[in-house]
Amino acid sequence: MTQTDFDIAIIGSGISGSALGAILARHGQRVVIFEARSHPRFAIGESLILETSEMMRALAHFYDVPELAYFSTENFMAYAGTTHGIKRHFGFLHHEKGQPQNPAHTLQAIIPKEPHGHELHLYRQDTDYFMMSTAVSYGAEVRQNTAVQDVQIHEDHVTIFPAKGEPVTAKYVVDAGGFRSVLAQKFGERDFNLQTHSRGMFTHMINVPGHARANQIQSDYDLPFPMAEGTLHHIFEGGWLWVIPFDNHAESTNPLCSVGLLLDPRIHPPRPDLSPEEEFFQLYSAVSQHCQTV
Template sequence: MPGQPSAYHPGPRPTTPRRHDVIILGSGIAGSTLGAILAKQGVSVLLLDGGVHPRFAVGESTTHYTLKLFRLLARRYGVPELEPLTSYVGYRDQIAPTSGTKRHFGFIRHEEGQEPDPAEFLQFSPPSKGLQTSHLFRQDSDAYLLHTAIRHGCDVRQGIPVENVELEEDYVAVIDKNGDRYEGRYLVDASGFRSPVADHLALRKPPKDLKHHSRSMFTHMVGVRPTDECLRVGPEDAPPIPWVEGTMHHLFERGWFWSIPFNNTPDSRNPLISVGLTLDERLYPKPDDNNPEAEFREFAARFPAVERLFKEARTVRPWVSAGRIQYASSQTVGHRWCLMSHAGGFIDPLYSRGLANTAELINSLVWRILDALAEDDFDEERFRYVEELQQGLIRYNDELVNCSFISFTDHALWNAVYRIWCAAEVPINLRFDRFTERFLESGDDRVLREMEKTAYPGLPVPGSHGYKALFDEMVRLCEAVDRGERAAADAGKDLMTTVQNSPVVLEHLGIRDPNRRFVYPKPEDLRRMAHWLRHEGPRELSYLTTGVGVHGRPLPSALDEELAVPH
């Protein structure tokens, strides 16, 4: 069929099991998903990992965009084992009853020694049909994906740290701690911060090249109380969805606590809650004694509601405590190699973007690897978009999270920054729906390649000039506050006016209203929004409501399906 990835026809199996088409370093979600997809296409894949499964991993909160990307990967490349990741029920029934449900993003701002102000409560629950976001218990999800990769033919070596890599014109090679050598035609490093390729090529950017600053400590606990039980407010201030049924962000000046429960549904057999504290290391230097348990509890005690949240909590695994966690790479693709996802860079877990970024990168990388193998052409220009996407994801997330930390000091500014984040969540999903509808109707892979042609790779709404202008104004005002040139409250007022006047902020969702604490669009709100988009909205976003297939026939619109379905 025209527009399909180049057919890869594997030749005779190598005479040695240590010769592969693709070598992948790291068997977490990124490496195992990529390996399973490639192996399903007939590619000889080696997965190498210095650790073993099951194991602890961060990045536990999903978004609707995350799930849609995994569903597309499952259908684009014929790997149905990825589908259970796209719904809470699928995960429960086909992986393990250990995940939690996630029905919202919840944000509560705190001041030291004070109860939080209910007027500053914020909750965002984007609409979706059939895709219920989850809190992934990563030791189960990652092991499941590794086993999937093995079933599809990946050769796996666990517990073997990599000592060296060779990146040559006509081959790549990896040497492990025992001196054993593995050769291949292409190398993907999905190993995270301690990337052997980044180290070998000295690719890490200086820390000064990133704007955001934070360090982090995290663990799993039992006995964490639901946020709903810890707030001293009346029923009139309760959100439409209980706080415990989502990912909770407890914000304070230049920092935030997270609470991600795996035990917030009767179906779960997992008593654990993921907890963490992320804070600006310049304002809050890491103490010399490096006792994260004590430091975590000392910070929690500063905020009465947070202290109640964790008062009876007990840790079940060692704390992880790190200095500044931001890093990036000057280059992420080259001749026969790619740094993927967290091997390329990382900013902060705020907004749960990590898994979506990983899936988006896999989606853009797989077909290029298949074409390169089929044509025996690994020129880095073929992978140029992957480079642009990864650098864009790092850049825009760096600016978004940096602005958010700056804004935590004042609700007026934070309220505006929060709404700029919200303003991207529905358009990016509708954009993705339009392209996937066309792909599923036609079976033509060129539709998905067309989706990559965008003005701003990595921007939360990558093709929108209007959103780019809104985003840039947020950066301008927040950085002026950071330099002491503007008062936070005044900048917040100006930025909120910009949000209200921006033509690309969708109407009828409540995002434009600064007093709308809980963004929870109902079916009638979505119908009005769709009507506005079709008849009054900006021209650059009108395509979000169209369901016309590549052959000109009307398609069932995913937006129209959403309209009749409550959360």
């Protein structure tokens, strides 16, 4: 068996690579994590579903890494901080051109009262940084600002080629690099026949004027919760817009709100003549002219 520098090399220190690194290091494995960027860094994937929360609880229990459960509803305020939003529902408002918003085209799929009553809007720059720090605290070595450029697979080990520094050997490699996966590219594992008709633009905003209108919708439509206390989806012809506030509870210390627009390019073709910001506001004002509730 070849002597290697590490047992496991992980590419990417997002929430998945870092959680895995924490578990493996906790159980005595020699772990190195490569990260192309540096923390804290912008990431999306903010609206938790019940299953994710439950999975984190289960992993925390099975692998004796309590920090994995810090993002669960019952723990986040005490352990993960006040920058995350709460999510009491998945809310949907359907808009039709030239028509007032129809209450019958509104849905609020609520998080059950038991056991915890709400899920979370994860502020990923904090959760991912925390998870990477947890991996470090259990003994993982993290190399930030160090992109992996290539991986060579040998019979009983792998060699990692980072953009800077010497090549590193490990018994195993895990690619948690997300959509830029080095291994998927190297082995041609991306199936472009599965591409969808969608394009997206997203950012974090401040002063999103959601709350007053959200409360009004709740009382007008007799909904269980204000729309601002959950993940709100505005649906319209050829697209939808997500609104994921982090500032939607009394203890929040984060003024940001995640806003993202997903479009069908057959109906809303790309506009290379505009910046994403210009295109966003142009579409926003076109849609809001026709819809009374945006």
